[in-house]
Amino acid sequence: MPISFQGCAFGHRRGSRVFTRLDLDVPAGRTALIGPNGCGKSTLLGLAASALRPGAGRVSYEGLDPFRRGNLARYRALVGWMPQGIRPLPGLTAREQVGYAGWLKGMSRADAWRRSLEALEAVELGPLADTRCSELSGGQLRRVGLAQTLVHDAEVVLLDEPTAGLDPEQREKFRGIVARIGERGHLIVATHDTADLARTYDSVVLLGRDRVRYAGPVAGLGALAGLGALAGIPGFAGEV
Numbered sequence: 634m635p636i637s638f639q640g641c642a643f644g645h646r647r648g649s650r651v652f653t654r655l656d657l658d659v660p661a662g663r664t665a666l667i668g669p670n671g672c673g674k675s676t677l678l679g680l681a682a683s684a685l686r687p688g689a690g691r692v693s694y695e696g697l698d699p700f701r702r703g704n705l706a707r708y709r710a711l712v713g714w715m716p717q718g719i720r721p722l723p724g725l726t727a728r729e730q731v732g733y734a735g736w737l738k739g740m741s742r743a744d745a746w747r748r749s750l751e752a753l754e755a756v757e758l759g760p761l762a763d764t765r766c767s768e769l770s771g772g773q774l775r776r777v778g779l780a781q782t783l784v785h786d787a788e789v790v791l792l793d794e795p796t797a798g799l800d801p802e803q804r805e806k807f808r809g810i811v812a813r814i815g816e817r818g819h820l821i822v823a824t825h826d827t828a829d830l831a832r833t834y835d836s837v838v839l840l841g842r843d844r845v846r847y848a849g850p851v852a853g854l855g856a857l858a859g860l861g862a863l864a865g866i867p868g869f870a871g872e873v
């Protein structure tokens with residue numbers, strides 16, 4: 634199991650809890666994380682990325698707990714995270730921004746620089762490597778964000794709504810890139826883009842308020858759709 638949540642409690646503010654006791658083994662391979670607005674998808678990814686620390690319980694990747702002494706840097710080198718809202722760093726080109734992300738993850742400057750171009754090529758942005766990020770479109774900037782998570786060869790890639798706000802053409806391109814990333818390691822993608830889940834993902838985790846309603850193969854979601862359990866998930870067309 635790539636990422637495991639054991640009895641996790643978390644609230645962004647004192648007195649409010651997104652999770653009171655989350656138990657979840659995220660399936661291996663490509664997993665879509667779906668659920669209604671505000672159910673905690675971004676929070677779950679933030680916990681998986683070790684950007685958020687559970688108030689109780691633990692999150693681990695193959696047994697590695699990021700908050701155990703001395704583990705944090707190693708954990709973050711293994712787990713890449715693309716949060717919502719990638720911002721261009723002032724004055725930096727796409728390659729510089731991606732290389733900087735690699736350096737922050739502990740790569741040498743030379744390795745980060747070399748790998749940054751490969752990561753940009755993996756997201757089909759090689760030709761724009763020397764363009765300033767501030768001049769890129771929203772979809773292109775999202776791909777820079779994706780390259781930032783790939784630059785250090787993470788074994789698990791977490792993407793928070795990577796296709797939100799993209800036009801259908803860019804969305805389709807993104808799906809292809811996501812499918813290729815899934816071939817190299819584990820991938821967990823929070824998404825409202827639920828059309829055609831079976832084409833892009835192996836498994837689905839359906840989150841409800843403070844609980845996991847389903848975790849398993851995409852095909853198993855069909856039965857839930859029949860029970861109306863998917864009502865209220867924006868964009869969910871019913872068919873998977």
Ligand SMILES: Nc1ncnc2c1ncn2[C@@H]1O[C@H](COP(=O)(O)OP(=O)(O)OP(=O)(O)O)[C@@H](O)[C@H]1O
Nearest residue numbers: 645646651668669670671672673674675676677823
């Ligand atoms: N920084 C924050 N401070 C306080 N509350 C927060 C913060 N971030 C999220 N929340 C609250 O935590 C809950 C879960 O939010 P989260 O963003 O994880 O849900 P989500 O499923 O990703 O939502 P969406 O589908 O709308 O992106 C919501 O009630 C939200 O209002």
